[in-house]
Amino acid sequence: MRGGPARVLETLRRADGRSCSGETLSRAEGVSRAQVWKHIETLRALGYDIEACAGEGYRLTRTPDRLYPEEILAGLATRWLAREIHWFDETDSTNRVALELARSGAPHGTTVIAESQTAGRGRLGRSFFSPPHLNLYTSIVLRPTLTTASAPTWILAAATACAETIDGYCAPGEVEIKWPNDVLLRGSKTSGILMELAAEATQVSFLVLGIGINLNVDRGDLPDEFRAHATSLSSHLHAPVDRIAFASSLYLQLEGVLDACAERGFDAVRTRFERFFRMRGREVRVLEIDGGETAGRAVGIDPDGALRIRTAAGREKRVIAGDVTLAKGNA
Amino acid sequence: MRGGPARVLETLRRADGRSCSGETLSRAEGVSRAQVWKHIETLRALGYDIEACAGEGYRLTRTPDRLYPEEILAGLATRWLAREIHWFDETDSTNRVALELARSGAPHGTTVIAESQTAGRGRLGRSFFSPPHLNLYTSIVLRPTLTTASAPTWILAAATACAETIDGYCAPGEVEIKWPNDVLLRGSKTSGILMELAAEATQVSFLVLGIGINLNVDRGDLPDEFRAHATSLSSHLHAPVDRIAFASSLYLQLEGVLDACAERGFDAVRTRFERFFRMRGREVRVLEIDGGETAGRAVGIDPDGALRIRTAAGREKRVIAGDVTLAKGNA
Numbered sequence: 001m002r003g004g005p006a007r008v009l010e011t012l013r014r015a016d017g018r019s020c021s022g023e024t025l026s027r028a029e030g031v032s033r034a035q036v037w038k039h040i041e042t043l044r045a046l047g048y049d050i051e052a053c054a055g056e057g058y059r060l061t062r063t064p065d066r067l068y069p070e071e072i073l074a075g076l077a078t079r080w081l082a083r084e085i086h087w088f089d090e091t092d093s094t095n096r097v098a099l100e101l102a103r104s105g106a107p108h109g110t111t112v113i114a115e116s117q118t119a120g121r122g123r124l125g126r127s128f129f130s131p132p133h134l135n136l137y138t139s140i141v142l143r144p145t146l147t148t149a150s151a152p153t154w155i156l157a158a159a160t161a162c163a164e165t166i167d168g169y170c171a172p173g174e175v176e177i178k179w180p181n182d183v184l185l186r187g188s189k190t191s192g193i194l195m196e197l198a199a200e201a202t203q204v205s206f207l208v209l210g211i212g213i214n215l216n217v218d219r220g221d222l223p224d225e226f227r228a229h230a231t232s233l234s235s236h237l238h239a240p241v242d243r244i245a246f247a248s249s250l251y252l253q254l255e256g257v258l259d260a261c262a263e264r265g266f267d268a269v270r271t272r273f274e275r276f277f278r279m280r281g282r283e284v285r286v287l288e289i290d291g292g293e294t295a296g297r298a299v300g301i302d303p304d305g306a307l308r309i310r311t312a313a314g315r316e317k318r319v320i321a322g323d324v325t326l327a328k329g330n331a
Numbered sequence: 332m333r334g335g336p337a338r339v340l341e342t343l344r345r346a347d348g349r350s351c352s353g354e355t356l357s358r359a360e361g362v363s364r365a366q367v368w369k370h371i372e373t374l375r376a377l378g379y380d381i382e383a384c385a386g387e388g389y390r391l392t393r394t395p396d397r398l399y400p401e402e403i404l405a406g407l408a409t410r411w412l413a414r415e416i417h418w419f420d421e422t423d424s425t426n427r428v429a430l431e432l433a434r435s436g437a438p439h440g441t442t443v444i445a446e447s448q449t450a451g452r453g454r455l456g457r458s459f460f461s462p463p464h465l466n467l468y469t470s471i472v473l474r475p476t477l478t479t480a481s482a483p484t485w486i487l488a489a490a491t492a493c494a495e496t497i498d499g500y501c502a503p504g505e506v507e508i509k510w511p512n513d514v515l516l517r518g519s520k521t522s523g524i525l526m527e528l529a530a531e532a533t534q535v536s537f538l539v540l541g542i543g544i545n546l547n548v549d550r551g552d553l554p555d556e557f558r559a560h561a562t563s564l565s566s567h568l569h570a571p572v573d574r575i576a577f578a579s580s581l582y583l584q585l586e587g588v589l590d591a592c593a594e595r596g597f598d599a600v601r602t603r604f605e606r607f608f609r610m611r612g613r614e615v616r617v618l619e620i621d622g623g624e625t626a627g628r629a630v631g632i633d634p635d636g637a638l639r640i641r642t643a644a645g646r647e648k649r650v651i652a653g654d655v656t657l658a659k660g661n662a
Contacts, residue, residue, distance in 0.1 A: 152532055197529070198529050
């Protein structure tokens with residue numbers, strides 16, 4: 001939405017539930033009453049409930065449950081993140097769109113949001129279940145001055161922002177980060193991160209950070225293969241989540257951790273990350289990308305984001321990229 | 332070139348300078364004499380000199396100085412590298428083309444060659460002077476199982492293959508690698524490498540290795556800004572270089588070092604690299620990507636490909652990404 005309808009919406013929103021006369025709207029817009037009516041119809045088609053009372057004018061009674069850029073921007077306190085939002089009712093994958101935007105020169109912070117994804121992607125080529133109008137699927141173009149070797153720490157930083165945002169809705173101790181990029185709610189996955197990047201040798205050209213968070217999908221509606229290990233924030237809270245408010249907080253939180261990382265490296269957000277890192281001392285099993293498998297006790301996170309594991313033989317091993325299974329019941 | 336003309340060329344080539352009758356060619360091809368004649372004309376248009384002697388048939392007298400895939404494949408001993416070659420008389424940038432091929436799923440080893448580039452790219456956004464029909468501009472799509480952190484060592488490996496190939500034409504001690512990716516001939520640059528990659532977090536999705544080598548361009552024809560620090564193999568040898576033979580050796584050498592790297596890491600090619608690494612002990616100045624500058628004595632190369640420098644204050648520093656200036660006259 002741009003231009004007239006966006007400006008009419010803005011005026012109605014500022015009226016804060018009171019009516020605006022067609023006269024006021026047409027004067028504010030500098031357009032005819034007929035044109036105002038056309039804009040109102042456009043807004044209604046987008047799902048806005050707008051009452052027309054004879055003699056009183058128009059009144060905004062309900063905003064739709066859609067992650068429209070105007071809705072998010074209205075409550076967004078960021079400086080550079082998500083100041084430009086590309087919204088889709090449906091797309092194949094927000095990361096795919098963001099990568100294409102990045103390649104065409106989209107600036108730092110450009111954000112893609114989709115209400116649903118037909119080919120939502122998770123890590124290691126997995127799919128990400130993306131039903132419409134319930135969750136948050138978003139990808140952000142980033143252009144930091146960063147070496148490829150440091151890039152993985154940005155996943156940990158992003159996971160920290162997701163965990164902190166979810167934590168704001170939960171009781172202490174319920175949220176945890178499963179290295180490197182999953183956020184768990186009482187042990188069940190609610191959020192995943194997929195970072196993709198383009199680099200020239202050792203220097204990152206751009207990153208795309210894709211974040212998928214189960215907000216209002218019902219746990220019972222998750223596909224069989226996910227249900228046992230996944231949940232949603234609303235299923236956890238037994239109450240629906242305002243997706244727009246959630247997205248705005250997440251973007252603000254994310255901007256903060258990424259700015260800190262860009263200025264002073266991962267060390268700057270390490271304490272915040274460690275608040276949600278409860279794997280230390282637990283038995284884990286890691287499937288590495290080269291097909292190898294390591295089992296042992298998680299010891300900690302190295303400055304470059306690698307997971308340190310002590311094997312049964314007492315040897316310490318660093319895992320840079322891999323897929324972790326937590327042994328149950330030894331937290 | 333595909334199909335009929337390629338097969339006629341193959342038959343003429345196998346005749347090794349002797350004539351093939353039109354009859355032989357048309358039987359071998361299973362096509363009419365008129366069709367054979369059309370194929371001969373196609374080949375002539377591509378620059379092949381083919382004599383037609385009455386009563387004797389056709390004879391290949393000269394192959395053109397073009398890096399046609401058929402010419403390279405005829406003498407290529409690689410297993411997977413450059414088995415599929417995309418040739419362009421002119422393109423903007425072979426790396427740009429290879430990245431696009433990689434994104435569309437082109438397999439490991441897919442190779443792009445251009446006779447000239449209108450927007451040849453060097454490292455750090457610099458341009459690469461790419462006049463037509465004189466040098467080698469090639470980019471290779473690679474799909475290794477590799478972490479992004481290890482990717483920079485593949486530049487060193489590629490530089491090793493370039494140095495070894497050039498070294499085959501030169502006297503001992505004339506060829507040197509300037510970390511990370513330039514090959515110098517008696518101190519003047521003859522070859523540059525541009526690696527670009529796409530990654531999912533810590534795991535490389537694909538690499539593109541772009542290699543530009545000054546072969547037959549005359550040193551005096553280089554633009555002013557390059558002439559002082561660059562040369563070409565032919566200017567060095569005072570004799571033209573067979574570009575097809577050079578490309579075939581380079582691809583073979585490259586396949587070897589990359590296979591070794593993929594199996595056992597950079598350590599597997601370290602000795603070969605170090606043969607050309609003469610920076611140790613020399614004064615260098617490094618402009619880092621974050622704008623910082625480090626000066627000191629080069630100490631060596633770390634296992635991850637970083638350059639170790641000892642500053643005047645005696646502190647050791649690792650440089651992961653940067654642009655090196657060698658102080659003159661202290662080799």
